[in-house]
Amino acid sequence: xxxLFVITFCTLxxxxxxxxxGGSDKPGRSxxxxxxxxxxxxxxxxxxxxxxxxxxTYNHQPVKxxxxxxxxxxxxxxxxxxxxxxxxxxxxxxxxxxxNLKEAERLYLINCGICHGAKLDGDGPLYKGGEGxxxxxxxxxxxxxxxxxxxxxxxxxxxxxxKGQMGSYAxxxxxxxxxxxxxxxxxxxxxxxxPAAATGAPAADTTAAK
Amino acid sequence: xxxSKPIIQRIALVFFTFLVFSIANVNAQDGKALFMxxxxxxxxxxxxxxxxxxxxxxxxxxxxxxxxxxxWIKDNVALTKSGYPMAVEISKFSTTTMDLFPSMPDADxxxxxxxxxxxxxxxxxxxxxxxxxxxxxxxxxNAVIFxxxxxxxxxIAFILMYVNSNLKKLSDDTEGIERxxxxxxxxxxxxxxxxxxxxxxxxxxxxxxxxxxxxxxQGYEPEQPIFYSHKVHAGINxxxxxxCHGNAWESxxxxxxxxxxxxxxxxxxxSYEKGPELxxxxxxxVNGTAEIAKLYEYAGFDPKNPDAWDPSKxxxxxxxxxxxxxxxxxxxxxxxxRVGNVQCQTCHGEINEMDVVKQxxxxxxxWCVNCHRExxxxxxxxxxxxxxxxxxxxxxxxxxxxxxxxxxxxxxxxGLECQKCHY
Numbered sequence: 001x002x003x004l005f006v007i008t009f010c011t012l013x014x015x016x017x018x019x020x021x022g023g024s025d026k027p028g029r030s031x032x033x034x035x036x037x038x039x040x041x042x043x044x045x046x047x048x049x050x051x052x053x054x055x056x057t058y059n060h061q062p063v064k065x066x067x068x069x070x071x072x073x074x075x076x077x078x079x080x081x082x083x084x085x086x087x088x089x090x091x092x093x094x095x096x097x098x099x100n101l102k103e104a105e106r107l108y109l110i111n112c113g114i115c116h117g118a119k120l121d122g123d124g125p126l127y128k129g130g131e132g133x134x135x136x137x138x139x140x141x142x143x144x145x146x147x148x149x150x151x152x153x154x155x156x157x158x159x160x161x162x163k164g165q166m167g168s169y170a171x172x173x174x175x176x177x178x179x180x181x182x183x184x185x186x187x188x189x190x191x192x193x194x195p196a197a198a199t200g201a202p203a204a205d206t207t208a209a210k
Numbered sequence: 211x212x213x214s215k216p217i218i219q220r221i222a223l224v225f226f227t228f229l230v231f232s233i234a235n236v237n238a239q240d241g242k243a244l245f246m247x248x249x250x251x252x253x254x255x256x257x258x259x260x261x262x263x264x265x266x267x268x269x270x271x272x273x274x275x276x277x278x279x280x281x282w283i284k285d286n287v288a289l290t291k292s293g294y295p296m297a298v299e300i301s302k303f304s305t306t307t308m309d310l311f312p313s314m315p316d317a318d319x320x321x322x323x324x325x326x327x328x329x330x331x332x333x334x335x336x337x338x339x340x341x342x343x344x345x346x347x348x349x350x351x352n353a354v355i356f357x358x359x360x361x362x363x364x365x366i367a368f369i370l371m372y373v374n375s376n377l378k379k380l381s382d383d384t385e386g387i388e389r390x391x392x393x394x395x396x397x398x399x400x401x402x403x404x405x406x407x408x409x410x411x412x413x414x415x416x417x418x419x420x421x422x423x424x425x426x427x428q429g430y431e432p433e434q435p436i437f438y439s440h441k442v443h444a445g446i447n448x449x450x451x452x453x454c455h456g457n458a459w460e461s462x463x464x465x466x467x468x469x470x471x472x473x474x475x476x477x478x479x480x481s482y483e484k485g486p487e488l489x490x491x492x493x494x495x496v497n498g499t500a501e502i503a504k505l506y507e508y509a510g511f512d513p514k515n516p517d518a519w520d521p522s523k524x525x526x527x528x529x530x531x532x533x534x535x536x537x538x539x540x541x542x543x544x545x546x547x548r549v550g551n552v553q554c555q556t557c558h559g560e561i562n563e564m565d566v567v568k569q570x571x572x573x574x575x576x577w578c579v580n581c582h583r584e585x586x587x588x589x590x591x592x593x594x595x596x597x598x599x600x601x602x603x604x605x606x607x608x609x610x611x612x613x614x615x616x617x618x619x620x621x622x623x624x625g626l627e628c629q630k631c632h633y
Contacts, residue, residue, distance in 0.1 A: 059468030137250030167474035
């Protein structure tokens with residue numbers, strides 16, 4: 001009788017252990033699942049058939065025309081050649097003095113620095129002077145005639161809709177944040193304008209001499 | 211002095227060849243520098259893939275007439291207007307027209323074209339194989355060795371016990387002592403007792419462990435629809451975690467990036483060549499380029515015709531969620547990442563070194579509470595880097611000043627309140 005008891009106990013223990021482990025491919029079991037899994041739809045939780053049938057996914061766009069709390073007034077210039085030309089005349093709607101450049105720098109380093117470089121020299125870790133995986137050369141944002149002459153509005157248009165190999169950043173940065181980043185780049189350019197003029201001239205000379 | 215003459219000649223020859231080579235080298239270097247500054251923004255540096263402009267590899271062969279090619283580079287609009295067929299055809303490649311370089315000297319254009327040829331014909335370097343997959347093998351080997359050793363030891367112990375009992379029997383026989391026949395070991399009460407206690411301890415340990423492990427997923431490492439390596443992206447290429455998971459800064463959940471965020475870079479990066487070899491968790495080799503092709507399928511992107519891509523037609527990728535909190539726990543990313551200044555790696559482990567993401571932490575209540583007991587709060591409310599949310603806690607401030615406390619833990623500011631997480 002005792003022996004039987006011991007044997008049943010052991011098999012039970014082994015069975016529970018195997019069931020609860022589950023392996024690294026499965027999330028394992030839960031005790032009282034109604035307390036573990038939300039009845040309401042949770043963000044990024046696996047979607048059930050009903051949700052799939054309705055077409056709702058994790059990357060739905062907000063309703064057209066909606067403005068998030070704290071965001072700036074929406075940008076109305078459409079993505080087109082004429083829009084690009086028109087964008088050049090748009091001024092930064094934010095009060096330049098009220099922009100927190102530290103926050104703008106943080107946004108720049110996360111979203112732009114990866115290609116355009118932490119020093120804004122167009123040589124971020126993805127490009128690495130042609131050695132990185134990104135094959136197109138990002139334009140330098142300082143010490144570069146093209147970038148220096150680019151107006152705030154054009155820069156904002158390019159960040160919003162993308163330009164060349166650069167994609168649109170409208171989904172990662174809201175309108176206000178995009179203007180902040182533009183202001184940050186312009187503030188860095190203003191600081192480096194003098195050395196840019198100095199190094200730009202001899203370079204032009206050498207190409208002309210050849 | 212006659213023998214010295216050939217030596218001088220030879221030296222002169224060597225010097226001359228060296229000079230010629232170095233001049234050629236300088237030209238190629240010039241070409242590279244010129245290409246990088248004038249062309250690389252729109253034309254891919256590997257000369258093989260289309261970018262904003264077409265791939266340049268073999269451009270001389272396609273054009274035949276080098277003079278016309280120079281004309282195109284200097285002023286492509288004029289050449290297209292003149293109706294030259296090649297120019298008309300290329301102007302249709304994209305809606306973006308090429309920049310004009312009217313003042314670029316012919317020598318520079320030749321240097322650039324030389325560099326294009328050189329780079330196009332260069333044999334690609336084979337990526338060095340990573341040491342992945344060997345770690346698991348080592349562990350397995352160790353386990354086998356330990357198993358064999360313990361088996362041998364058990365065998366020796368068994369033999370010794372057998373020898374011992376035989377010797378005892380022999381000595382009993384010679385001394386003429388009569389002992390009762392020993393009962394078999396499975397009827398021996400001492401053995402049964404030891405066995406029962408042992409089973410109770412071992413079984414109890416595993417049962418308790420299994421019960422505690424219910425609803426915990428430490429080590430959960432599911433297969434994802436695309437083999438996305440955090441090691442390659444966040445580790446080698448140094449992309450900030452917040453580039454893709456930016457919502458961790460401002461909301462409860464850390465965002466799963468939508469396909470357009472992937473395409474920000476993968477519109478241009480169409481193959482996986484420069485990184486280390488990839489292995490899945492079973493040690494099988496993974497073809498990175500094929501995984502990028504899977505992304506294109508979701509995105510509806512045709513690498514041969516990048517301009518025609520319409521992001522609104524992309525289908526979402528159904529990633530498998532790994533870190534799951536039970537419904538009765540509230541966890542907010544921004545509260546930890548932005549306010550508490552906690553690094554992602556504190557809870558998620560060294561994500562930037564994982565090819566396959568795995569849940570490293572327990573995510574149990576004890577684990578949370580432990581961190582809240584120990585983490586020091588950065589008040590610092592006089593400067594902007596500090597956490598101004600808690601600046602009302604004057605009391606702590608004064609207590610620290612007067613020496614009653616040396617620091618404030620999360621527990622002190624309500625981090626152990628049940629309702630913080632359960633409500």
